[in-house]
Amino acid sequence: MSKPSRNLERIQRSLVSRYRAEKAFRLCGIAAVTLGLLAVLVLFADIFLKGKSAFSATYIQLEINYDQEVLGIDDLSDEGALMLADWDRLHKTALRQEFPQVRKRSERRELYALVSNGAGYDLKERLLSEPELLDQTEKFWILADDDIDTYYKSLLKGRAYTARLSLAQLERVKQLIDQDRIELQFNANFLSRGDSREPEQVGIKGAMFGSFFTLVITLLLSFPIGIAAAIYLEEFAEKNRWTEFIEVNINNLAAVPSIIFGLLGLAIFINFFNVPRSIPFLGGLVLAVMTLPTIIITSRAAIKSVPPSIREAALGLGASPNQVVLHYVVPLAMPGMLTGSIIGMARALGETAPLLMIGMVAFIADVPGGFTDPATVLPVQIFLWADSPERAFIEKTSAAIMVLLAFLITMNLSAVWLRKKLERRW
Amino acid sequence: MSTTVVSAAETDSNTRSQHLMSGDQTNFLNDIQDHVTVGTCFSENAKMSIKNVSVFYGNKQAIFDASVDxxxxxxxxxxxxxxxxxxxxLRSLNRMNDTIExxxxxxxISMDGQDLYSPKLDVVELRARVGMVxxxxxxxxxxxxxxVAYGPKIHGLTDSRYELDEIVEESLRRAGLWDEVRDRLQQPGTGLSGGQQQRLCIxxxxxxxxxxILMDEPCSALDPIATARIEELIEELSQNFTIAIVTHNMQQAARVSHRTAYFHLGKLIEVNPTEQVFTMPEHNLTESYITGRFG
Structure with a gap:
């Protein structure tokens, strides 16, 4: 045996390298965390910078005359007349009055293109909400076309994007700017409308409702089934080859690419059970099947982590296995099971691929009103907009991602909150 | 001690103790290969009776042919x-071993003549009759x-809230906890000290x-003062309950028990009245253990 003093020397020498190793290890950890945070930050900043302009839209002030004769309307409650009326003529007339030098047909078309294609509907809505305007004239801020919108926003940023506009159009926008009759306003349409072919008219509400209805179905199906399966497998099922087989399969299912679940939905739900395509009910079914393995696995882990001493205490008192589960295991495992389910839901919310297979990728302009109305969901909406050629869709895509992220963050925060709240009870 | 104890395997034990009188521990181990318990395993006034019980965990045998009343x-x-x-x-006495795969x-194993491992027996009922700490x-x-109220509730022992309150108070009193917790019955049981928690479990x-009542080392996680309180409690409870206690603490066994059973490597070596075990153990292994030569 070496002398104590020599040992001490050795220990001190080894300490130096031990501390060095520890420091390096820590630095690696910090670097990894920083890198991750940085990536998230860059992603969020990029999306936010690109997307924030979607919450404002360019409006042009025009003098609109709600001419009874032009519209051919005597009574605003006459649905037929409202349908037949040529609402676009209102702003076309206003534009022609504004720019009287325009004569030729092609020039006129260019002139009308200053204003959104859907502007007529806005005027109709305006008149219906304020009936006394009939036959009156007012200065109305009318939605500009997406090319104008893109140009004007880029102009404000100092890097004017002129590729989509003719010289005449640029001239007219300049004229409007000089007269202070073009400006950015809050884009309320984005949160209150469904999809549209016109970028300036699109809204996210349809996709939001579609996602909501889909997730309700997913939650209602996968949560009870998943938890029941987890409890049965963990607490009641005998451990034999069959349960082992089932366990392996559940674990495998959790790793199956999500598009496979879409194919399953197509083959079974649509082709075999004849569920109509494109509806949230079907999307919910498919996503529930996809989420089930995740919920089962996390719930089983939560059940496993319930201390055996509590089980023994209850069993020792003569509680039946069912009572042990319902009185102790499930309440104690609930925070974990809820967290797992919410994380599963969050994954389902962000899922695109399986929904492409079951027709939820269709262009749907109406906001769905229920589980059986054709709908699309947020990530698919993002996919559709990202795929659209118009430049104005860039900002809409980013804005839709912002909305999706907001949903995801809310769900994850609620998972944390729920866990904290339920854990405190015990 | 008022119970009559009938000595079993008397002739056996005499010869065995003789040839076990000498030799070190390794010799003992060889000698207990086909050991038959010495002392007085059986009792006329038996509440539970264990006969030729062997317990296996998979292929490993944990108890070899034990018999004791x-x-x-x-x-x-x-x-x-x-x-x-x-x-x-101990855990096979209320079939808690069922939960172990x-x-x-x-x-x-029988209680009042009823076989605990017969398929007709209801485990839930058994565990209501055989409590565990x-x-x-x-x-x-x-x-x-x-x-405290959980047991009476699930077994439907009370008809009214008032009765339940009474049972809770009575049980807490008998466990010597009432005076300490009477003002905070609605606070979580996990907030009590270790000793209080164990009395709550009792x-x-x-x-x-x-x-x-089966007690599996009920004091091993407690300090000496809390242990002393539990021991007092066990003594009081023994007037009304039949108690089997597993302990590592020999003084504790000496203090609280009437009879003592000594186990070694899955074999029941000796069962005798407690005084005898701690003063004149019949078996050499018992003597070695209580004198602290191993264990």
Missing amino acids: ITENQVIAMIGPSGCGKSTL GCRVKGH FQKPNPFPKSIYDN ARAIAVSPEV
């Missing part, structure tokens, strides 16, 4: 070195009141009025 309204202590199988035997029990205090994550067990 548990006398009514007495305390029997089970002592022995770690891993000797005393807890295993691969655990098999061979032989006969565990090594580590394990109160439910509920209020003190609910901890109160919880006696609230169901079991006939037998």
Whole structure:
């Protein structure tokens, strides 16, 4: 045996390298965390910078005359007349009055293109909400076309994007700017409308409702089934080859690419059970099947982590296995099971691929009103907009991602909150 | 001690103790290969009776052919070195071993003449009759009141809230906890100190009025003062309950029990009245253990 003093020397020498190793290890950890945070930050900043302009839209002030004769309307409650009326003529007339030098047909078309294609509907809505305007004239801020919108926003940023506009159009926008009759306003349409072919008219509400209805179905199906399966497998099922087989399969299912679940939905739900395509009910079914393995696995882990001493205490008192589960295991495992389910839901919310297979990728302009109305969901909406050629869709895509992220963050925060709240009870 | 104890295998034990008188521990180990328990295993006033019981965990045998009676309204202590199988035997008395996978029990265990391992027996009912206190205090994550009230509630022992209140108070009083917790019955049981928690677990067990209480090293996680309180409590409870206690603490066994069973490597070596075990053990292994030569 070496002398104590020599040992001490050795220990001190080894300490130096031990501390060095520890420091390096820590630095690696910090670097990894920083890198991750940085990536998230860059992603969020990029999306936010690109997307924030979607919450404002360019409006042009025009003098609109709600001419009874032009519209051919005597009574605003006459649905037929409202349908037949040529609402676009209102702003076309206003534009022609504004720019009287325009004569030729092609020039006129260019002139009308200053204003959104859907502007007529806005005027109709305006008149219906304020009936006394009939036959009156007012200065109305009318939605500009997406090319104008893109140009004007880029102009404000100092890097004017002129590729989509003719010289005449640029001239007219300049004229409007000089007269202070073009400006950015809050884009309320984005949160209150469904999809549209016109970028300036699109809204996210349809996709939001579609996602909501889909997730309700997913939650209602996968949560009870998943938890029941987890409890049965963990607490009641005998451990034999069959349960082992089932366990392996559940674990495998959790790793199956999500598009496979879409194919399953197509083959079974649509082709075999004849569920109509494109509806949230079907999307919910498919996503529930996809989420089930995740919920089962996390719930089983939560059940496993319930201390055996509590089980023994209850069993020792003569509680039946069912009572042990319902009185102790499930309440104690609930925070974990809820967290797992919410994380599963969050994954389902962000899922695109399986929904492409079951027709939820269709262009749907109406906001769905229920589980059986054709709908699309947020990530698919993002996919559709990202795929659209118009430049104005860039900002809409980013804005839709912002909305999706907001949903995801809310769900994850609620998972944390729920866990904290339920854990405190015990 | 008023119970008559009938000596079993008397002739056997005499010859055996003789040839075990000499030699070191390794020799003992060889000698217990086909050991037959010495001392007085059987009792006329048996509440539970264990006959030729072997317990297996998978392929590993934990108890070898043990036979012993548990006398009514007495305390029997089970002592022995770690891993000797005393807890295993205790847990087969209320079939808590059922929850352990691969655990098999061979032989006969009966209570009041009723076979505990017959397929007709209802385990839930058995556990209502045979309560258990565990090594580590394990109160439910509920209020003190609910901890005690849980047993009576699930077994439907009371008709009214008032009756339930009475049972809770009575049980807490008998567990010597009432005065300490009467003002905070609605606070969580997990907020009590270790000793209080264990007494709460005892109160919880006696609230169901079991006939037998099994205690698996109930004081091993407690400080000496808390231990002393539990020991007092065991003595009091033994007037009304039949108690089987597993302990590592020999002084404790000597203090609280009427009879003591000594286990070694899965074999029941000796069962005798406690005074005898601690003053004149029949078997050399017992003597070595209680004098601290191993264990």
